[in-house]
Amino acid sequence: MNGLNNTIIVVNDEPYCIWEVDLKERNKEFLEGIDEDYFDYIVNTHLATEDEKRASISLRIAFHHSLETMFSLLGAYVQAPDCVYAWLAKCSNSDLRSIVERISQNDNTLFTKLNIKDISWQAIAQLIFQSYLPGTDKNSTTTKLFAKLWQRLAHEFIDETHINEYNSLKHGFRVKSGGFGLAVGVEHQYGVPPPKEEMQVIGHSDYGTTFYKLETIGDVKGNRSLRSRRVSLNWKIEKVALLIQLVSMSITNITSALRIANGAKPEANRFVRPTQDGEFEKPWSYSPGVTSCNIDFVIDSSQVVALSKQEMLKEIEKFRRS
Numbered sequence: 001m002n003g004l005n006n007t008i009i010v011v012n013d014e015p016y017c018i019w020e021v022d023l024k025e026r027n028k029e030f031l032e033g034i035d036e037d038y039f040d041y042i043v044n045t046h047l048a049t050e051d052e053k054r055a056s057i058s059l060r061i062a063f064h065h066s067l068e069t070m071f072s073l074l075g076a077y078v079q080a081p082d083c084v085y086a087w088l089a090k091c092s093n094s095d096l097r098s099i100v101e102r103i104s105q106n107d108n109t110l111f112t113k114l115n116i117k118d119i120s121w122q123a124i125a126q127l128i129f130q131s132y133l134p135g136t137d138k139n140s141t142t143t144k145l146f147a148k149l150w151q152r153l154a155h156e157f158i159d160e161t162h163i164n165e166y167n168s169l170k171h172g173f174r175v176k177s178g179g180f181g182l183a184v185g186v187e188h189q190y191g192v193p194p195p196k197e198e199m200q201v202i203g204h205s206d207y208g209t210t211f212y213k214l215e216t217i218g219d220v221k222g223n224r225s226l227r228s229r230r231v232s233l234n235w236k237i238e239k240v241a242l243l244i245q246l247v248s249m250s251i252t253n254i255t256s257a258l259r260i261a262n263g264a265k266p267e268a269n270r271f272v273r274p275t276q277d278g279e280f281e282k283p284w285s286y287s288p289g290v291t292s293c294n295i296d297f298v299i300d301s302s303q304v305v306a307l308s309k310q311e312m313l314k315e316i317e318k319f320r321r322s
Contacts, residue, residue, distance in 0.1 A: 003021055004019050004020070004021060005019070005020055005021070005022070005023040005024070006018060006019045006020070006023070007023060007080075007082055007083050009079065009080040009083050009086055009087050009090075010079055010080070010111040011079065011080075011087055011090045011091050011095055012091075012095040012098050012099055012110075013111070014090075014095075016086070016090060018083050018086045023082075023083065024082075024262070024263075026085065027082060027083055027084055027085060027262055028259075028262050028263070028264075030084060030085040031084060031255065031258050031259050031262060032259070034073075034251075034255050036248070036251050036252040036255045037248070037252070038248075039062060039065075039066045039069075039244050039245075039247065039248040039251065040245065040248045042058070042059070042062045042244070043059065043062070043241050043244050043245060043248075046058045046059050046062075047059075047241060052237070053177055053178070054177075055237075056177065056207040056237050056240075057169070057175070057177050057209070059237060059240050059241055059244065060165075060169065060207075060209065060235070060240055061166075061169050061170065062244055063240050063243060063244050063247075064162070064165070064166035064169065064170075066244050066247040066248065066251070067153060067156065067157050067247060068093075068096070068157075068166075069247075069251060070150075070153075070247050070250050070251050070254065071096055071099075071100050071153075071154070071157055072088055072091060072096060073088075073251060073254045073255065073258065074103075074124065074150070074254055075087070075091060075096055075099045075100070076088055076091075076258070077114075077124070077128070077254055077257060077258055077261075078099075078103070078110070078112045078113075078114060078119075078124060079099075079110075079111055079112055079113060080113065081113060081114075081258055081261045081262065082113065082261075082262070084258060097157065097158050097163075100154045100157055100158055101154070101158050102119070103119055103120065103121060103124070103154070104121070104151060104154045104155070104158075106118060106119055106120050107119055114127055115127075120147075121147040121148075121150045121151045121154070122143070122144070122147040124147070124150075125143045125144075125146050125147035125150070126143050127257070128143075128146075128253055128254060128257040129142055129143045129146070129253065129257075129271065130257075131256075131257070131260055131266035131269075131271070132253075132271040141277065142271075142273050145273070145277060145280045146250060146253070146273070148280070149246060149250070149280055150250070153243070153247070161231060161233065161292055164211065164213050164231065165209055165211060165231075165233055168209070168211035168212075169209070174211055174212065175209040175210065175211045176209065176210040176211070177207075177208075177209060178206065178207070178208060178209075178210070179204070179205030179206050179207050179208030179232075179233075179234040179235070179288065180204070180205070180208060180210070180232050180234060180293055181201060181203065181204035181205075182201070182202055182203045182204070182289075182290045182293060183199040183200060183201045183202065184199065184200055184202060185198045185199040185200060186198070201289075202289055202290055203234060203288055203289025203290025203291075204234070204288060204289060204290075205234035205235060205236060205288035205289075207234070207235055207236065207237045207240075208232060208233045208234040208235055208288075209232070209233050210230060210231070210232040210233075211230075211231055212228040212229065212230060212231070213228065213229045213231050214226050214227070214228055214229075215227060215228075215229060217299060217301050217304045217306075218301035218304065218306055219301075220306040222308045222309070223306040223307065223308065224307055224308065224309055224312060225304050225305065225306055225307050227299050227304075229294060229296050230294070230295070230296045231292070231293075231294050232292065232293040232294075233291065233292050233293075234288035234289075234290060234291050234292070234293075235288060235291070236286035236287065236288055238283075238286045239283045239284070239286040239287075242279075242282055242283040242286075243283045246274070246279075246280065246283070249272045249273060249274070252270065252271070252272050253271050253272065253273075256269035256270060256271055
């Protein structure tokens with residue numbers, strides 16, 4: 001058929017061929033439609049409210065969402081800058097986490113359409129900021145600071161506890177909001193807590209979440225007997241808000257780089273960064289002391305029957321017939 005354009009994209013390791021009548025124009029239209037200031041709006045809106053408890057949860061959801069958005073755009077920039085909309089549509093959460101982990105591990109087997117020798121956050125950042133004050137110390141410093149930021153945020157993005165928290169927040173709102181405190185002390189008598197004045201607080205936050213994580217009991221293959229484990233996370237609302245702002249700046253810069261890669265003029269796009277270099281470290285100055293807690297009942301796997309899917313289907317059939 002005359003007039004068709006096509007391009008091959010790779011999502012993690014899976015190839016696809018995209019056919020369009022207006023492939024380049026469609027990609028440009030998609031990039032122009034990205035609202036890179038959205039997460040700034042979310043931060044400003046929720047920091048202005050008087051309902052701090054609900055605002056903290058909204059900001060936490062926005063933080064996870066902003067990370068997902070930023071790393072999705074970075075992944076598209078690395079693997080398919082010429083067809084971002086299709087790459088994003090085909091990239092699953094598991095694919096994205098794998099890509100982020102592979103970049104962090106400098107995995108040069110990851111497919112890329114970029115002209116870089118080695119896969120790393122530093123190499124990717126250098127290309128993204130190549131149109132920002134080229135040849136200056138400001139360019140070099142900015143590149144290094146954002147590369148380090150993305151490396152640190154990658155650790156949070158692929159952390160299993162953070163993944164479970166995000167899923168609990170966005171799917172059925174399976175969380176209890178609020179942080180926790182942890183204090184320790186020496187017992188004078190076995191089983192009797194020491195007086196409160198002798199307890200030493202090692203961590204506390206008013207903000208956080210508690211949710212249940214399901215896990216398999218025992219290690220029998222095919223076993224579908226599960227238990228829940230209570231997981232609690234502490235975080236500072238100041239850190240969450242500051243990180244969202246840094247991620248929002250990253251989204252702006254990545255979007256500008258994608259637009260330039262697709263023919264836009266550099267001077268028509270903006271690159272943003274904090275005024276002071278120290279602002280990149282500031283979020284981590286807010287710490288609740290203890291960030292997570294996982295204390296629950298001990299279940300002896302020897303007391304639990306390991307049930308397979310087939311065994312449970314037989315029981316379900318009995319129930320249907322009764």
